[in-house]
Amino acid sequence: MSVQAPVIKDLGSSLPESVRRYTPPPRFYPVIATFALFVGMFGAGTIRYEGFSSPQVILNLFVDNAFLIVLAVGMTFVILTGGIDLSVGSVVALSTMIAASTLRAGWPAPLTIIAVLLTGSVLGLLMGLVIHYFEIQPFIVTLAGMFLARGLCYLISVESIPIKNETFTSFAMGTIEVPGGHFITPAVVISLVVLVIAAWALHMTRFGRTVYAVGGSEQSALLMGLAVARTKVGVYVISGFCSSLAGLLFSLYMLSGYSLHAVGMELDAIAAVVIGGTLLTGGSGLVLGSALGVLVLGTIQTFISFDGNLSSWWTKITIGVLLLVFVMIQRIFTRRPA
Amino acid sequence: MTQMSAAPAQATRTAEPVVEMSGVSVSFPGVKALQSVGLTLRPGEVHALMGENGAGKSTLIKALTGVYSIDEGTIIVGGEPRTFSGPAESQAAGISTVYQEINLCTNLTVAENMLLGREPRSFGRIDTREMNRRAGSVLARLGVDIEPRSLLGSHPIAIQQLVAIARAVDIDAELLILDEPTSSLDADEVVKLFEVMRTLRDEGVAIVFVSHFLDQVFEISDRMTVLRNGRLVGEYVTADTTQLQLVQAMIGRELETLEKIERQAEQNTVRATGTPLMEVLDLGRKGSVEAVDLQVFEGEVIGVAGLLGSGRTELARLLFGADAADHGDIQLRARRTKLRTPRQAIDQKIAFSSENRRSEGVIGDLSIADNMVLALQASRGWLRPLPAKTKERLVTQYIDALDIRPTDPHALMRNLSGGNQQKVLLARWLITEPELLILDEPTRGIDIGAKAQIQQLVADLAQQGVSVVFISAELEEVLRLSDRLVVMRDRRKIDERSNDDVSVADVLEIIAGEVRDDA
């Protein structure tokens, strides 16, 4: 056969087989880049600001961004298929509203949680169905979903509604001690559980592999006889579910429901996914990367809060620049013929 | 219509056909793509499916695999009449298809591509280790030495093709359909592919092989079914058939309903003398055309003959800059020129009408008038719009001259018939007053009246001093119009001769490769 073995085969022949053969698969490269970026930024912070390297600062990245991690995980599924979901920010707001208003109406907390998660999933389902079966661009459908969810918020109430339910407040105030006298919140645990489940689903189930296949080439996936319809609709359901779960976490974080919560949060989620190394054209990326992307965004915030002189707008500019850099890298990466 | 040849020696051991299609018709709005076509596939045989563009090969394959539903006819698979509602169902029945444009996902690993949708699982999760092992063993069986865990996209096309076949093999296919698998492979890779095909054949798999390379077909196939214009021409045993017979069956001789067009070329005194309008030397592009030399003189019609995939279209695209050549020289009017974009060619008074009318010519949602002036307008730039009067004059003139229906210049292009669309596209180029007009299959799929008009037009243009490169699958047409004849085969120019008393039979022989030396 004309196929040659990998060129540098005998370079490390003295090493044991398992070690010699292990190089990280190329799909990990973008995530490694994001991780390096994160470490680099954090290192810069440590050098520059006193107390930056405290473990609690790192933990706070998770505490303050737990909802965004969940949101970015859902968005990753959608973007992996080559779609986009602009509705997530609004769905977060809607979730806080539903939670706050039902709790105020005296619903028990579990029922409220179910109602919120169901609403988000159903919204995602509807958008997915329209996108797949009517072949309308995800952009415009989820834009409509964004308007719809935001409109529903206002329908519930224009005012901010505080959350006073004991289950919610105690959960919100709750902390989990970690060794070293530091703490995290239950929301962090939830977000990490979501992350692990998502990674497992993407890599260990047929559904997950089909997500990648659809993103790689929908036509091919169809001709391979894969369940394209179910997968395409499925990712929007997942994104809707994650958005509503993120909304619950956000309502815990804010302890209120408000129509103006999470305005523009879809952009943060998309930015986190892109910075995390997922191709916006679909087919390549890891949820772990998206979580790292969230941490990078969080680090930018931390930078600004540590530095009294840096203004808040540098957050946006930095995110924009990072987006640009990653989009350019991706462009070079995808242009190279396969 | 079907002419069954005597049973081949090899197939006597197998009685029951894997697939038997008979009387199959498929129609699309306005088009009868297949009319009463039959196909019989036996285990342990490679069966070539042959025909020119539009003959209905891919429609037949898609009818079999359930991508299209059939209007009439029966499909018997494994002795039972079946109708498949989609590729998934036909796959389940043991029919696997490997398409020309490889339908795999380059962003996944080799093993994943082979087993996607059928991944081995344990405890509800995909057993990656088992998956890689299984993929590896199938690859080993086919003699393909690649790492199952590597990304598919990191391998050359040829390997991807073999992975696609490996995927099909893993399904335990009884029938493997290979739709032009060799079109992007080089000679070594083809050898490898054939080895794999033979291995599978000897294991009893029935294989359908679609290819435009005659040598390959004769090398690998046991039988051939030939289609033409959506109809069955016949089934042949390869060993008993010559290349010439096959080419004749594929191209056919159209009934001479066209009135004989006087060959005006003979009065052309300037032909093949003086400085050529265009001269190319060693022009080529990897994977499309190998080094071609060609001279085009003023007022000369050069006919290009050759089967689909022979490089005839690819050559035309290089001459127009639609694809950039990666080697060779182009001289226009004795000056060296680079043609890297269509725009450069248009500025040099070259025009090109593509064979893919729909995807590379027609702007469906614009009017006839806009479609006609597009090329001229593009070269003027947007700031200098064609004056309304000029535009109207040109448009009505050409609607009239080319007898375009409807005559309303504001009618939308997409509502026109194929023949009228083609005339509008010709008008688009004639309006630019080209000195070299490259026509790739300008008469394909259009009615006989429009065809005659277009042929007449070409003759008139040459008379007026326009040089024409005329490409067509219909040899009568090429011979009728051209002053000089270029024959392409296997991406090379294999013959060039002046068109004096060349007969269709001569050309068929050249294409079939049976005449190698000539004057």
Next chain:
Amino acid sequence: MRSLTRHTLFWPLLALALLLVVNVIATPSFFSIRIQDGHLYGSLIDILRNGAPTLLIALGMTLVIATRGIDLSVGAIVAIAGAVTCTYLAGSPDEGSVSRAIVAMSLAVGVCVLLGLWNGFLIAVLGIQPIIATLVLMTAGRGLAMLITDGQIITVNNALFKKVGAGFVLGLPVAILIAMAVFAVTAVLTRRTALGMLIESVGINPEASRLAGVRARTITWTVYVFVAFCAGIAGVMIASNTSAADANNAGLFIELDAILAVVIGGTSLAGGRFSLTGTLIGAMFIQTLATTIPTIGIPSETNYLFKAVVVILVCLLQSPKARAALSVRRQSPLLTKGSAA
């Protein structure tokens, strides 16, 4: 062609007419226009004036969408235009002078054109998907605007500048006049030159256009510059209306309204044929809707709900799949022919 235009504009017009009727029923004086101090006032005038920035951007967006693109960054560009104008004026010694106002506004629009060049470069030259390419500026743009204003809401006092958004000329609000002027210029540029046809041909069939010698790259680049130019004017207008630059809120979500206006106006997001008149109607529809909802006693914030419904309806009407699903499909019995041997 004329009857076709009429046909494609039928639904948007009908929707707009319906909205107006609802308004007249709710407020009988809706159509009345009164003259006060030589200026025209009335609900219709308000709609036109408040809708002017959206219309401006929607005009540019129409051309972008016609080439199969999209520009998400226009909202951020609006904020930057306001920020540049006000910061320049506030920082100059004679804040109120006419010449300063002209320089400030030209500078703002000039900066926006540069931003358009940037977007166009990413899309036409580097070949990045429009939605991603403009996302960069969408994210960073507001930060840049805040950088310019130093995070403050900058108020200025300049008569000429104030006139652009809030003033009157010949009895008509200047904003309306500007929007109409840009509309007219766009119409002339696209329909009196060959630009419109070339844009459409690139949007409908890029490969066929390339083979016909159309410089698709230049055209794509041009439309992104144009939409940024429009956004720049809109940004100056919005800032002028309040004589202040609010980098956070100026032009927030205006990109979505503009896209909506284009889609409602019958230009498909898939590119190709575009209708500037349709976009005009679409922009007016959105503004009228925003006016109508509080008028008929619904909280104005529910505006979003109606927009969502309208987007979905319009898209379903445009989607061939949805239309096919809605219309009854009849299977015509096929002629049976004798099967061949």
